[in-house]
Amino acid sequence: MVAITESEASSLTVREVSKSFPAPDDPLSRPLALDAVSVSLAAGEMVSLVGPSGCGKSTLLRLLAGLETPDSGALLIGQEPIVGPSAERGLVFQDPNLFPWLTVRRNIEAGLVARGVLREKRDEVDGFMRLVGLEEFARAYPHHLSGGMAQRVALARALINHPKVLLLDEPLGALDAFTRMRMQDEVLRLWRARRTTMLLVTHDIDEAIYMSDRIVIMTQRPGRIERTIAIALERPRDRSSPEFLRLRGDILELLHFAGKPI
Amino acid sequence: MLRESRRGAEVSLPSSPIPTRASFSTGVWRSLLALPVAACVALALHLSVSRADPSPDALSYTLFLGGILGAGVALVALQPWWPGLRRWMENMFPIMAVALLLLCVWEIITTGFRLLPLPYFPSPAGVLMSLLNDRALLFDSTWHSLILLLGGYAMGVIAGLISGVCIGWFSFARYWGMPVLKVVGPIPATAWIPLAMVVSPSAIFSAAGLIALAVWFPVTMLTASGISNTKASYLDVARTLGAGRAYLIFRVAIPAALPNIFIGLFMGLGASFLTLVVAETVGVKSGLGWYVSWAQGWAEYGKVYAALVIMAAFFSTIMTLLFKVRDHVLVWQKGVIKW
Numbered sequence: 001m002v003a004i005t006e007s008e009a010s011s012l013t014v015r016e017v018s019k020s021f022p023a024p025d026d027p028l029s030r031p032l033a034l035d036a037v038s039v040s041l042a043a044g045e046m047v048s049l050v051g052p053s054g055c056g057k058s059t060l061l062r063l064l065a066g067l068e069t070p071d072s073g074a075l076l077i078g079q080e081p082i083v084g085p086s087a088e089r090g091l092v093f094q095d096p097n098l099f100p101w102l103t104v105r106r107n108i109e110a111g112l113v114a115r116g117v118l119r120e121k122r123d124e125v126d127g128f129m130r131l132v133g134l135e136e137f138a139r140a141y142p143h144h145l146s147g148g149m150a151q152r153v154a155l156a157r158a159l160i161n162h163p164k165v166l167l168l169d170e171p172l173g174a175l176d177a178f179t180r181m182r183m184q185d186e187v188l189r190l191w192r193a194r195r196t197t198m199l200l201v202t203h204d205i206d207e208a209i210y211m212s213d214r215i216v217i218m219t220q221r222p223g224r225i226e227r228t229i230a231i232a233l234e235r236p237r238d239r240s241s242p243e244f245l246r247l248r249g250d251i252l253e254l255l256h257f258a259g260k261p262i
Numbered sequence: 263m264l265r266e267s268r269r270g271a272e273v274s275l276p277s278s279p280i281p282t283r284a285s286f287s288t289g290v291w292r293s294l295l296a297l298p299v300a301a302c303v304a305l306a307l308h309l310s311v312s313r314a315d316p317s318p319d320a321l322s323y324t325l326f327l328g329g330i331l332g333a334g335v336a337l338v339a340l341q342p343w344w345p346g347l348r349r350w351m352e353n354m355f356p357i358m359a360v361a362l363l364l365l366c367v368w369e370i371i372t373t374g375f376r377l378l379p380l381p382y383f384p385s386p387a388g389v390l391m392s393l394l395n396d397r398a399l400l401f402d403s404t405w406h407s408l409i410l411l412l413g414g415y416a417m418g419v420i421a422g423l424i425s426g427v428c429i430g431w432f433s434f435a436r437y438w439g440m441p442v443l444k445v446v447g448p449i450p451a452t453a454w455i456p457l458a459m460v461v462s463p464s465a466i467f468s469a470a471g472l473i474a475l476a477v478w479f480p481v482t483m484l485t486a487s488g489i490s491n492t493k494a495s496y497l498d499v500a501r502t503l504g505a506g507r508a509y510l511i512f513r514v515a516i517p518a519a520l521p522n523i524f525i526g527l528f529m530g531l532g533a534s535f536l537t538l539v540v541a542e543t544v545g546v547k548s549g550l551g552w553y554v555s556w557a558q559g560w561a562e563y564g565k566v567y568a569a570l571v572i573m574a575a576f577f578s579t580i581m582t583l584l585f586k587v588r589d590h591v592l593v594w595q596k597g598v599i600k601w
Contacts, residue, residue: 086504
């Protein structure tokens with residue numbers, strides 16, 4: 001196991017952030033993707049972001065990663081403003097996006113190479129290979145991996161930089177139901193082991209309830225925060241307990257997916 | 263019920279696609295024996311057509327076919343102890359056998375029935391004789407062609423990679439470079455020959471420059487499109503891993519563009535062969551292209567064909583080497599097996 005260093009996590013603040021993009025059919029209009037969104041995460045917190053597709057969840061994550069800049073508002077990590085991409089904010093997509101020309105091991109090392117610290121930190125690579133259970137596949141190329149294994153490599157690749165915040169953009173969205181539930185436990189184990197602040201975008205309400213301390217629900221485009229729900233259930237959570245199912249019903253109702261009485 | 267289904271399985275066995283041992287080994291033997299049999303046929307045919315005039319041409323061709331027959335028989339005798347050799351023979355012997363039979367057809371048309379006018383269409387024996395008699399000059403010409411080709415190709419590839427990466431990555435290079443590429447690139451390199459002869463102090467340099475130009479265009483084009491089509495999410499991932507510009511270019515964009523770059527390298531290689539031969543024919547006083555036009559000037563068509571045979575072997579060897587390099591570099595693309 002990788003040694004747990006002193007709290008590496010950092011808080012995250014989104015204050016009144018708006019972001020617009022040019023419309024694909026009419027470049028002159030710029031409809032808002034995010035409209036004055038404010039949300040904050042305490043250090044070490046696991047928060048899920050749910051909402052209808054196109055509500056700007058991924059945009060918010062890309063803003064936090066530093067891959068986009070907001071039109072207005074402030075994005076802070078700890079007390080520092082976010083100005084661009086950095087290794088302290090890891091990002092994992094739905095598509096693992098492993099570099100197909102690198103072996104599993106080299107993919108995991110990529111962050112160390114990019115920061116020019118491979119020589120000092122080479123010993124850590126084995127730890128991360130073990131952390132995600134992929135020692136035997138060190139020399140395999142990504143096209144040899146199943147979806148779940150590839151996503152574990154992507155997680156290890158993001159974690160090797162010891163990010164203060166891990167941004168997860170539907171990381172388990174492409175997996176089958178069983179692999180998905182196993183991977184949820186895996187992510188929770190990594191989170192408990194490292195206490196990294198995690199922001200998880202998901203379409204799966206069960207996943208959000210199962211994993212997170214709080215669920216932030218966003219509205220249809222332009223994205224706004226509709227409601228934040230704290231999940232006080234004891235971990236490990238039982239997916240079929242009455243409290244779990246009640247929360248599920250509440251959230252579905254908020255998203256207008258609950259059955260309507262006719 | 264159970265017994266019946268088991269019998270059903272037994273009945274369906276013979277029709278399964280897995281070959282039984284007997285049919286497998288006859289198939290193997292058929293391909294292994296193809297070459298020796300074809301060599302026997304060619305030898306018999308050659309001896310019967312050339313009985314009329316026992317010239318030295320005929321003798322060397324007899325020895326050549328005899329050598330192939332001997333080598334084929336020896337390999338067939340050796341293969342039980344060397345599975346790798348057997349696989350290669352199974353794959354290659356049918357092709358070689360057909361090539362020998364085509365030589366037979368050629369010999370029937372030329373020496374046999376004398377259907378084609380001499381000296382333009384010599385027999386295979388005549389070509390072999392020219393090859394043997396003029397081997398020193400042919401070797402020298404091949405050597406000169408190789409130096410010129412590799413020099414020009416290397417320059418073209420280096421220039422093409424640099425300009426391709428710049429045009430693919432930097433938008434200002436794209437803005438100014440693309441028009442040049444679009445206007446100058448499609449002109450065949452050989453069209454510059456008149457200019458190259460005037461500008462350059464020596465024919466060798468101008469030929470190398472022309473080959474480089476012919477290689478430069480496809481390499482630049484394909485490299486630039488490969489670089490600019492790098493999946494944006496690879497670059498995003500690299501940025502969030504702490505990558506700077508050098509990492510993004512050299513460790514993300516270029517590896518991602520490599521499949522495209524290799525297409526450009528292959529296209530450039532084809533263009534370089536063409537330019538090499540034309541340049542040697544009109545300007546440079548050495549090399550295989552020069553040899554062909556020189557032999558043609560003396561109406562020694564046996565030598566022309568001998569040079570063509572050498573060219574075929576020479577160019578296809580270089581092509582094969584590039585394929586090997588590609589297979590080595592792009593090993594990560596191979597296979598789709600999932601664990």
